Amino acid sequence: MKRSVANPASLPRRHFLAGASGLGLAGLLGASSWPAWAGGLIELPFANGRRELVTNFPQKGAMILQRTRPPLLETPFEVFDQGVFTPNDRFYVRWHLPNIPTSIDPANFRLKVRGQVRQPISLTLHDLLHDFPPFEIAAVNQCSGNSRGLFSPRVTGGQWDNGAMGNALWRGVRLKDVLDRAGVGAGAVQVRFKGLDTGVLPQTPDFMKSLAVDHARDGEVMIAYEMNGEPLPLLNGFPLRLVVPGWYATYWVKMLEDIEVLDKPDDNYWTSKAYLIPDTPGANVTPEQKGVKMVPINRMVPRSFFTSLTDGAAVGRGQTLNVRGIAFGGDTGVAKVLVSADQGRRWQEALLGANYGKYSFRQWEFPLRFATAGRQRLMVKTVNAAGVTQPDRPNWNGGGFMRNVIESIAVEVS
Amino acid sequence: MSIGSIHRDSGLRRYAVMRTIPVALAGLLVVGAPHLRAENTGSSPEKTAKQSDAHWSKVSVELPTSLTPFPAGEGAVIANAQCLICHSAGMVLRQPARTQEQWKETINKMRSAYGAPLPAEQVDALAAYLSRLISDGKGS
Numbered sequence: 126m127k128r129s130v131a132n133p134a135s136l137p138r139r140h141f142l143a144g145a146s147g148l149g150l151a152g153l154l155g156a157s158s159w160p161a162w163a164g165g166l167i168e169l170p171f172a173n174g175r176r177e178l179v180t181n182f183p184q185k186g187a188m189i190l191q192r193t194r195p196p197l198l199e200t201p202f203e204v205f206d207q208g209v210f211t212p213n214d215r216f217y218v219r220w221h222l223p224n225i226p227t228s229i230d231p232a233n234f235r236l237k238v239r240g241q242v243r244q245p246i247s248l249t250l251h252d253l254l255h256d257f258p259p260f261e262i263a264a265v266n267q268c269s270g271n272s273r274g275l276f277s278p279r280v281t282g283g284q285w286d287n288g289a290m291g292n293a294l295w296r297g298v299r300l301k302d303v304l305d306r307a308g309v310g311a312g313a314v315q316v317r318f319k320g321l322d323t324g325v326l327p328q329t330p331d332f333m334k335s336l337a338v339d340h341a342r343d344g345e346v347m348i349a350y351e352m353n354g355e356p357l358p359l360l361n362g363f364p365l366r367l368v369v370p371g372w373y374a375t376y377w378v379k380m381l382e383d384i385e386v387l388d389k390p391d392d393n394y395w396t397s398k399a400y401l402i403p404d405t406p407g408a409n410v411t412p413e414q415k416g417v418k419m420v421p422i423n424r425m426v427p428r429s430f431f432t433s434l435t436d437g438a439a440v441g442r443g444q445t446l447n448v449r450g451i452a453f454g455g456d457t458g459v460a461k462v463l464v465s466a467d468q469g470r471r472w473q474e475a476l477l478g479a480n481y482g483k484y485s486f487r488q489w490e491f492p493l494r495f496a497t498a499g500r501q502r503l504m505v506k507t508v509n510a511a512g513v514t515q516p517d518r519p520n521w522n523g524g525g526f527m528r529n530v531i532e533s534i535a536v537e538v539s
Numbered sequence: 540m541s542i543g544s545i546h547r548d549s550g551l552r553r554y555a556v557m558r559t560i561p562v563a564l565a566g567l568l569v570v571g572a573p574h575l576r577a578e579n580t581g582s583s584p585e586k587t588a589k590q591s592d593a594h595w596s597k598v599s600v601e602l603p604t605s606l607t608p609f610p611a612g613e614g615a616v617i618a619n620a621q622c623l624i625c626h627s628a629g630m631v632l633r634q635p636a637r638t639q640e641q642w643k644e645t646i647n648k649m650r651s652a653y654g655a656p657l658p659a660e661q662v663d664a665l666a667a668y669l670s671r672l673i674s675d676g677k678g679s
Contacts, residue, residue, distance in 0.1 A: 173635055173673065183600035192630040193605035223625055228599040250595055279635035281645055325625050328654020359600050394652060 167201065169286040170436070171274040184358035186214040191283050195220035195322075196360060200288040205451055206432035209478065209486045210263070211291035213353055218360045219268050219289065219374070221332045221395075222322045226380065229321075231364050236303075236348070240317075240386035243308025250364055253350060257298040257306075260347050263485035264370040265292045265453045266377055269400055269422050273525030278412055280525040287430060292453070292486040295368045297349035301342045304386070309338060312388040316341040317396070318367050320380040334376045335391035336369065345370050348381060370484040371456035373422050373526075375400045396421060401524070408527045409520035424456035426529045427515055429489070429507040436534040445494040450475075451486045454509030455529075458483030464491045465504040469517070469531070472506070483510065495538040504533040605629060614668025621657045621665070622649075636674045642666035 165178045167189055177190045182198060191197035198218040204211060231250045239245040248256075268289035270282050283289070304316065317335040324331070340346065347368045350356065357363045362379030369376040375395075391397065401419035402408040407426070410417055429452035440446060452462045458480070463472035478488030495501060506515040519530040605627035609618040622631060637645075643666040649655040650662075657665070 171635075173633060176633070179603075181603045183602065190629070191633065193603060193607075193627040195626065196602065197630070225602065227602060228597065230597040231595040232597070254595075274635075281634055281637065281641070283630075284633050284635070324653070326654045326656070329625065330652075356595070356598075359598055363598055364595070398652070 169274055169284070171279070171284070171286075174274060174284070174286070182218070182360060184214060185218070185360065186212075188215070188218070189286075189288065191285065195223045195225060197283050198360070199285055200291060202286070202288050202430075202432070202435070204288075205430065205486075206449065209451065209481060209488050210293055210353055213293070213355055213358050213361065216266075216291040216293065216352070216358070216361055217268070217289050219283070220322060220360075220379075222324045222329065224323045224325060225360075226321050227359070229359065229363060229380075234364055234382070236365060236382055236384070238303060238307040238384045238386070240384075241310035241313045241388045242304075242386050243310065246307045248303070248306075250350065253298050253303075253348065253365075257302045259296060260299045260302075261294060261296045262345065262347065262368065262370055263292065263294045263481040264368060265290060265425070265484060265486055266368075266374045267291075267425060269373040269375050269526045270524065272528040275519070275528060276521060276525045277519070278521075280523055282525050292451075293352040294354065294481075295347065295349040296351040296354070297347050297365070297368070299344055300346045300348055300367070300384075301344050303348060303384070304342060307386075309342070309386055310388070313338045313386045314389055315387045315391050317385045317387055317391050317393070318376075318378040318381055319383040319385070320362070320378050321382050322380060330394040332378070333391070333393050333395055334378055335387065335393075335396045336376060338386070340369075371424055373400075373425055375422065400526075402526050403522050407516055407520040407529075408522050409516075410522055412521065412523075422524075422526055425453075426455040426527055427459070427507045427509045427513055428453060428455070428529045428532075429462055429505045429515065430532050431503065431505055431534050434503070434534060434536060437537065438534070439537045439539065440495050442495055442498050442538050445492055447490050448493050448503065449488065449490045450505055451488055452505075452507040453486050454483060454507065454511075455513070456509075456511075458510040459487040460508050460510045460512070462487075462489040462491075462505065462507045464493070466493060466501065468502060469504055475505075495536070498538050500535055501538055502533055502535050504531055506531045607632070609668075610672065612668055612671065614664050614671075617657070617661050617665045618668060621655055621661075624655070625649075625653065631669065632673065634673055637670060639663075639666045639670040642669045 167176050167178050168174055169176055178187050179190045180187050182188060182196060187201060189199035189201055191199055196218050200211060200215050200217045204215045234250055236248045271285055271289035272287050273282050274284040274286055315335040315337055317333050319331055319333045322332055349366050349368045350364060357366055365381045367378045367381050400422045402422045403410045404418040404420045429450060431450045433449035452459045462475040464475050465472045475489040475491040508514045515529050515531045517531055519528060607628045609615045609628050643662055646662050646665055650657055
């Protein structure tokens, strides 16, 4: 893959050229050698992959700029090596519509529940904090199109590397408890969620997503008012966000303000026409394939990554390294993580870190000794609690959704 | 609820997160310890609820704006007038190389799904501009 022009071979591919962390090349060469980009540049491993590292978004540290308006901000991958929970100020950001409220006063905020209910209700944040039992769950939030930039052939959309995901401890109330307060009607079919964001043009459909009633009432889907022990950053959905454990983030509606219980399937644009995947194993088709049945994207699939080594990293011969990474099982827990240093012929089980629940990232570690000099390929895959593992070959679909191919990196042993 | 700073014409504005001082202090007490919190789910709900209450002060921020226009060229006037209504140019400039036909599909989706007021007779010119703008090996 492409390397940055200024990136010496000894630096891994995702190394920051001039990161705000001070780890970048700019620190070695002196700032005067570099143009005045706000936070430096980073080269993602696909064509047209040069991105600015920016620090000018509210409540956010250094993030990879994918789009300014509406904001798309990617988490630099090094963050995932720092712990199993992604810090709020490094958590990726993805908005669909440009009119995002920039000032929110919780004193005036109301969450409405209406539609096919016994009694429509309007809840304050105080109501949510004091009238419902608190509920906590650790869960991965991953964009449907995470890793879209790695699709081949390329597809249009946000050109993410692997950082459109994050793991947080979400605290709030069960959606079931809120729905039960309003009383779901007998004819209810789906529950539709809407946030405060809107389009500029009146013709632009409001961003809304729906879940089946039974899913909405499963006792795990929740309304979060905190992530990692703090209120959500505004760009991650302050003051309330829907959390749908095990499902792609398109359902995790931000700035949630309106819940409508429907007596027929939702036909709004974002639920019925956007975020559709081919109804095939792994959402996998060929670019030429036509007439495939399309269905709304839903459960996540398992993934695992190296975090302590990046592609192209230099390692010493004879050295034993504790290679480290993260994994998640998708819609269920991680059963095991397997590492291969011989092109996938032999897979060895990694040691798993603390278990924060089946929807969380799980850290893994594996000691590897590099006996011979030269280029060596390392692979990692996870098997989830349902026995589902990652495919040997990347999937493809026109939306650039659900990539979860086995990850591999090269290391240079010398 | 106010909706602000969407159509700003100056870039890289500083943002402000306005909170009262006691709340900022309360925030500091829990920040940086998410790992501990994960193992501490048994804490008393009343205590945690009070702590959470302290977080609920008004949040006001400013979002940065993009100053980047579409690069000069035949069709740039259309791109600047139309695409920038709903999103910054960077999203387009960061796409992979695509054919004029592929860009036509995207432009027509912007018209039909999102209501872009782009006249049908400008679609070809805009698609041609975008396919010229991002070609293999360029823009990276």
